[in-house]
Amino acid sequence: MPQFTVVSVHSGVTVTTVRFYSTTGGELVEKRSWAEPYKIKMVELIKMTTEEERKAAIVEAGYNTFLLKSEDVYIDLLTDSGVGAMSDRQWAGIMMGDEAYAGSRNFYHLQKTVEDYYSYQYTVPTHQGRGAENILSQLLIKEGDCVPGNMYFTTTRLHQELAGGTFVDVIIDEAHDPNSTHPFKGNVDFGKLDALLKDVGSDRIPYVCIATCVNMAGGQPISMANLRELRVWCNQHGILIVHDMTRVAENAYFIQQREAGYEALSVQQIVHEICGLTDAATMSSKKDAMVNIGGFLAMNDERLYERACELVVVYEGLHTYGGMAGRDMEALAIGITESVQDNHMQARVGQIEYLWEKLESAGVPLVRPCGGHAVFLDARAILPHLKQDQFPAQALAAALYVESGIRAMERGAVSAGRDSKTGQNRLPKLELVRLTIPRRVYTQAHMDVTAESVVRVMHRASEVRGLRFTYEPSMLRFFQGRFEECDS
Numbered sequence: 001m002p003q004f005t006v007v008s009v010h011s012g013v014t015v016t017t018v019r020f021y022s023t024t025g026g027e028l029v030e031k032r033s034w035a036e037p038y039k040i041k042m043v044e045l046i047k048m049t050t051e052e053e054r055k056a057a058i059v060e061a062g063y064n065t066f067l068l069k070s071e072d073v074y075i076d077l078l079t080d081s082g083v084g085a086m087s088d089r090q091w092a093g094i095m096m097g098d099e100a101y102a103g104s105r106n107f108y109h110l111q112k113t114v115e116d117y118y119s120y121q122y123t124v125p126t127h128q129g130r131g132a133e134n135i136l137s138q139l140l141i142k143e144g145d146c147v148p149g150n151m152y153f154t155t156t157r158l159h160q161e162l163a164g165g166t167f168v169d170v171i172i173d174e175a176h177d178p179n180s181t182h183p184f185k186g187n188v189d190f191g192k193l194d195a196l197l198k199d200v201g202s203d204r205i206p207y208v209c210i211a212t213c214v215n216m217a218g219g220q221p222i223s224m225a226n227l228r229e230l231r232v233w234c235n236q237h238g239i240l241i242v243h244d245m246t247r248v249a250e251n252a253y254f255i256q257q258r259e260a261g262y263e264a265l266s267v268q269q270i271v272h273e274i275c276g277l278t279d280a281a282t283m284s285s286k287k288d289a290m291v292n293i294g295g296f297l298a299m300n301d302e303r304l305y306e307r308a309c310e311l312v313v314v315y316e317g318l319h320t321y322g323g324m325a326g327r328d329m330e331a332l333a334i335g336i337t338e339s340v341q342d343n344h345m346q347a348r349v350g351q352i353e354y355l356w357e358k359l360e361s362a363g364v365p366l367v368r369p370c371g372g373h374a375v376f377l378d379a380r381a382i383l384p385h386l387k388q389d390q391f392p393a394q395a396l397a398a399a400l401y402v403e404s405g406i407r408a409m410e411r412g413a414v415s416a417g418r419d420s421k422t423g424q425n426r427l428p429k430l431e432l433v434r435l436t437i438p439r440r441v442y443t444q445a446h447m448d449v450t451a452e453s454v455v456r457v458m459h460r461a462s463e464v465r466g467l468r469f470t471y472e473p474s475m476l477r478f479f480q481g482r483f484e485e486c487d488s
Helices: 051-060 088-094 105-118 129-140 154-162 190-200 224-237 248-258 267-276 302-315 326-339 342-361 392-404 444-459
Strands: 003-010 013-021 122-126 146-149 166-169 207-211 240-244 280-284 295-299 374-378 409-411 432-436 467-471 482-485
Touching (some): 105 267, 122 129, 146 190, 248 267, 248 342, 267 342, 295 302, 326 342, 392 409
Parallel strands (some): 240 280
Antiparallel strands (some): 003 013, 409 432, 467 482
16 A cells, blocks of 8 residues: 655644555545563452442542552553562562662663663662652752742652742643643743743753653643754753653654654664753652652763762761652663563553543544643643633543543642742633553453443533632642642
């Protein structure tokens, strides 16, 4: 069947697509099937619950899916963090743990792997990503600084604020529109960046924080062209680029699939190029690298590394283990090598695309285009009768659990928190429920059940009631906040 490559420009981004044509001249949409690049040798049995049991469980949890007991959950799509299935090689690596307090051989293996695959010369292990965020924020941010980024992430912004900084959103406007089909909604808007520079000056911008596959935007990637342009801009103004690289391999896959000039490169090559354009990175290894715990702070500046080693001893542990056991560092090093394999990423993103397409074909309002680690439901469109201060995404996640035992999570007004100056709820344009797919855990049948359950909830959306806080933590309230249903 003839194949033609079509190159087009979409909002300043060159996009490559492949189309297939029949011999009679008609265009066909042909998509090759894929299968998981692994086989299953152990299963974990799941407890089945009744609707009445789930209603009682969600009330006991204060309508917060984070507070549900894991044993009461059927399909757990709360997060992809630390819940992936490790490979046989990773489990074998666990048995090779060197638990020496200082100089563990697993640390040196991890350090070399980070340099080989991600390009960073220096690595500081931490217990998970937020440990790295804490150390980096204390090292680089001073009172009154502004930290621009391509959309906030909850823990990242909090650490920036605790260090005296203010997060400033410089992502393109398309990222805030769930219906925009821009292929790289994680891109930086240089008009916004220039405006901030003019307002505060370069001395008050310690770094630009760039997330690959932006979580809060719906798992949306940044293009290599945009990142290269940012590198030039930062060089001109003497500003660092800090990379939130939690899902860098997924971002690399989208560049391979969507950006002209990268279709022949491997995910591994693209990952290395992305990291090489940045100065330092924070990593929650519980996502891409498929370990149950762990993270690191990485960089190329030796002096910054020395200062980070001083702080990691205070907050985490000695610089050669940080917050990690030797066995976990070994599993992490192996997981990094597996995460950048092309066949793994095709299956990883392919499963998300499979669920996204089933929901999209059923008319469910979604963030478009499909992201890399989750399918994001547009809760405001599904529950138009609820005001945003009634937390429609939180209510929708609770309703989905009652319907089928599926645990999802809110990414909207509850996650956004309150403005520290006004005390008012931040009301983001995106009010989303995240169906997060753990790596190498669930089958296509689980995705089918998930899609059917979402559709059933959507069909009775008018019955879903809004929520109000009964307990509201002062920080990161989405983790431990409790709710009750509104009267109307």
